[in-house]
Amino acid sequence: MALGRSKEKARQHAWYKHVDFHEIDLLGNSSGFMPLPGSRLMHLAWSDLTDFRSLSHLETSLPSNYRFIKHMVEHGVQTVLVAGTCLEYGHLCGPIRPETDPQPVLPYAAAKNMLHQQLQHLQHQQNFLLKWVRLFYMYGSGQNPRSVLAQLDAAIDRGDSTFRMSGGEQLRDYLPVEDVAAGLVKQLESPGQGPSHVCSSTPISIRRLVEERIRQHGVKMELELGYYPYPDYEPMAFWGANNKE
Template sequence: MRIAVTGASGFVGRHVLRAVAEHKDVEVVAVSRRPPGAWLPSGMRHVAFDLTAPPPDVFAALGQPDVLIHLAWSGLPNYLSRHHYETHLAEQYRFLKLLAAAGLPSLLCAGTCFEYGMRSGELHESLPPDPRNPYGFAKDALRRELEFLAADLGFKLSWARLFYMYGEGQAPGSLYSQFMAAGSTGAAEFPMSGGEQLRDFLHVTEVARRLVRLACEAPGAGIVNVCSGQPTSVRALVEGWLQIHRWPMKLALGHYAYPAYEPMAFWGSGAKLTRLLGPT
């Protein structure tokens, strides 16, 4: 099987490359704007271009993959920027349409839990989307466009809704990276919110493993939550990290206000993922 991965140098992309490299019967092409570096597994083929200006025969340039794991998206983690739907949505669709029209058989595209909007509780794939920020809106719009395109051109489409990830290589402003920076520099306190929010957290290595399995084992799965299926409070998550590292650092709870663009308690249903892949 031949797999191409866009956004390969990004947070999730790097871990997907490591996960797919463990499959010995798979040929991988890593795609990114930046040149290859230490993040690229040894011996893996790399193609550099910006999806807003792809080469004329992009499908051939990617080695005519059997499946594309599409992770590339610009401007994150600014979920509120209008560029997500004003410019980047059209750029994303044009790029993926080029590949589909050239014969791409299967596409797995990363979506977001923000497509569900401000709903609370357990979120199932059957719920109608109701995005309330520009990023979630653009992702949902791209999914709808691709569903029409797949019906016309016949490629298999899987839409992996990602929830809350953490791990090595995450953006400096993320909760995990801020915690690690504070602890490793001997900070006495770690400022954070009250921590009462319930979220669906999954380490990025496990997210990557599940994405690769979906791409290889369940083409055309439609919308799938890639999640733990378990509600965990932000405070409990951070306290767990603190226990692992045994840093003498206190949590300054309530230092930051809760974000207005997300509900206090929501998590994903992992039932469909389990049906597709078995116990994960």
């Protein structure tokens, strides 16, 4: 069963005919939907991801997502997996383990972290398993058109000879979106609780990421390194580590 804001949009995907799709807007009244008893919820919804600084994350998304998840566990959902974000760690550098205390800077990251805390308090009154899975960076089908690799792909498609980017020295944790999806399913099916990561655990510089992509496409393109400044809300180098490593 899949839930989403737009049946229209869902219909364009190949998977649509294989699932029982329900159109739901979390920001509206979602209390009409009744889950199957004992079912598991994988919660990947969030709004306004084009503006991490919007107060709507705290004022609107936080209470509406909490309300929806509470409604689901009150009506029989027994396992809840929610996608957290590596941005919850704020300016922390280096390898980060999932038990690390978040220090979010952006309203988006703060709202995600508050949702996590609120759901932990809810667990004292409702019996359900909570898996908070922080995602790092990803690329592939459906990626944010403002992301560096989406912009690079567009430049390659246009046949550009140069590509403007940041200094490119920043170290990040990237996974193909298919690996992220497989990681989420694995976490949903594992018996454990608590915060965890879906990550590569291997830092890569944005410069090398871009160079490898260009090489894969077999094109020639010059990098205009340092054209854009580094974003001020991200540390220069951070990547995921897992509990058991």
